[in-house]
Amino acid sequence: MARILTGIQSSGRPHLGNILGAIAPAIELSKDPKNESFFFIADLHSLTSLKDGGERRAFVRAIAATWLAFGFDYKKNVFWRQSRVQEHTELAWYLSCFTPFPMLANATSFKEKSEKLADVNAGLFTYPVLQAADILLYNANIIPVGKDQKQHLEMTKDIASRFNQLAGEDILVLPEPQIDERIMTIPGLDGQKMSKSYHNYIDIFLPENELKKVIKKIVSDSTPLEEPKDPDSDITFKLYSLIASPAEIETMRANYLNGGYGYGHAKQALLECMLEKFAEPRRIFNYYMENDPELESILVEGEEKARAIAQETIVKVRKVLGFSS
Ligand code: ATP
Ligand code: MG
Structure with missing residues (x-):
């Protein structure tokens, strides 16, 4: 049984790049009965670029509705908001103490973003550590992502190995990126990588x-x-x-x-x-956007499942680090 994990930041409306580069391939993989899928909305990550709470709430809804619009089966799989499972932030802190500073300083996506964005905060810098926590909490083995994320996944493996070395056993599972080379990085309106934070994206809804x-x-x-x-x-x-x-x-x-x-x-x-x-996804998307309580209850149900798994990992990590007896 392979565990597949994918997250989309709630830093804007989901776009064609997210859909073709992450959502559609992840849903395809989730249809294999041998796979178990973990799809989450990375609302904590979105705080690096987006500060407005009302906007974040609206983007979270739109991203949740997008997963459902493209046929994600939330009953069979796990679907949640990152911020509602507090183990993400807890593990991120522990892992940050296993992350060499130069590894973060050399991250290509940080360099690129810090040149383009006005708000270059510490959260943006430590972003790969929170991302490592997202993956490692759930023992995910397959991470289908766009090419832009490849380096971050190498970092996740490196951080997990350092932790396992201290623990003396393989407590954290090393993930594999799964990159569809045909898809590559989808260009935005201006030819740069299509990105929510560059405001160069196509919202298909x-x-x-x-x-x-x-x-x-x-x-x-x-x-x-x-x-x-x-x-x-x-x-x-x-x-x-x-x-x-x-x-x-x-x-x-x-x-x-x-x-x-x-x-x-x-x-x-x-x-x-x-x-x-996209006629059918557009119809389903609009249905969920107009039925907020239904969307909310789907997420709450998923969050209970996610929390139970995340807690199993965090208990082991706390024990190794002496934060529990
Ligand atoms: P942000 O600008 O806030 O980083 P983003 O548009 O880059 O947002 P993310 O939430 O960071 O989107 O990425 C979600 C997923 O979508 C990741 O797996 C990423 O690889 C994929 N993805 C994002 N943009 C593209 C793109 N232009 N082409 C292909 N895949 C993409
Ligand atoms: Mg991104």
């Missing part, structure tokens, strides 16, 4: 007219309509090829190469493709 406006903002070069265009260097084409069928992709590629096909046409095709492919 927007009403049609708003989604259209967002898609219009995708950056393109200034090649005139009549001229041939390079599909492989264009963001709209890249996004389209992640969701369209092989035949549709070939048609668009030919259109680009032939000329007479503008970026506006490609964006309209992308919009239509999204509305079609």
